[in-house]
Amino acid sequence: MKNFYLLFALFSLFMLNAQESTSENYDPIAIGILDHMADVIGDLESCSFTLSTSADFTDPDHGYIKHYTNDDIFFDGSNKLMIQVEGTKGKKGFWYNGNELDYYSYDENNYVTIPAPNNTIAMIDSIHQTYGIRFPAADFFYPSLTDDIIDGFDSVRFLGKNTIDNVECLFIKASNEEMDVLLWIANDAYKLPKRQLILYKNQNNEQYEATFNNWVLNPNLPEAIFNFIPPASASQIEILAKK
Secondary structure (H helix, E strand, O other): OHHHHHHHHHHHHHHHHHHHHHHHHEOHHHHHHHHHHHHHHHHOOEEEEEEEEEEEEEEOOOEEEEEEEEEEEEEEOOOEEEEEEEEOOEEEEEEEOOOEEEEEEOOOOEEEEEEOOOOHHHHHHHHHHHHOOOOOOHHHHOOOHHHHHHHHOOEEEEEEEEEEOOEEEEEEEEEOOOEEEEEEEEOOOOOOEEEEEEEEOOOOOOEEEEEEEEEEEOOOOOHHHHOOOOOOOOEEOOOOOOO
């Protein structure tokens, strides 16, 4: 019986130390900030914002280069999305109306129409899995954002306050073996994202940076902006699923 109590005591001590270690890795202040941000975004009926991004790539011909984009993004309800993208790789647009996703290249004057699920998050998942298309800032609109970060990273820490473009921000760092993700979240009632920086440890330290501006919450967005009407001279093409 003494051996049983000794084993039970050792097991209890081990579990207590494990819980303390886990709580140290996931800062409750950081988790609370992320939960607040996710709740606010999840309660929005509609929103629009601009997103400026830079991304590093290793080009086989030109070596290490950066690509830049400026995106205008509009969400409405659970099944409307419109994105206008202009940057290093040209100008393009995405229109999602709850039934289909239309992609249009302004530079090539051609477009693709893809049937899609009747939910924005399901559409984003489906299009990414099937065709490899990524949507800017999509992660912030997942209801499971905080849980996804906890599941995907070994530590999540609150590192204090910084100022970005004259906006006081709460600074959070999430880390795992492959990457560090730095988040700056506006320190106001809404706590919306201001900047994101991803550092890829195993990809020549390549970086992805995104800055959020011009947030408009619950605007009255005309339904017509989510329906794509191709120019008369545009060519409809097909897109191949990724292997």
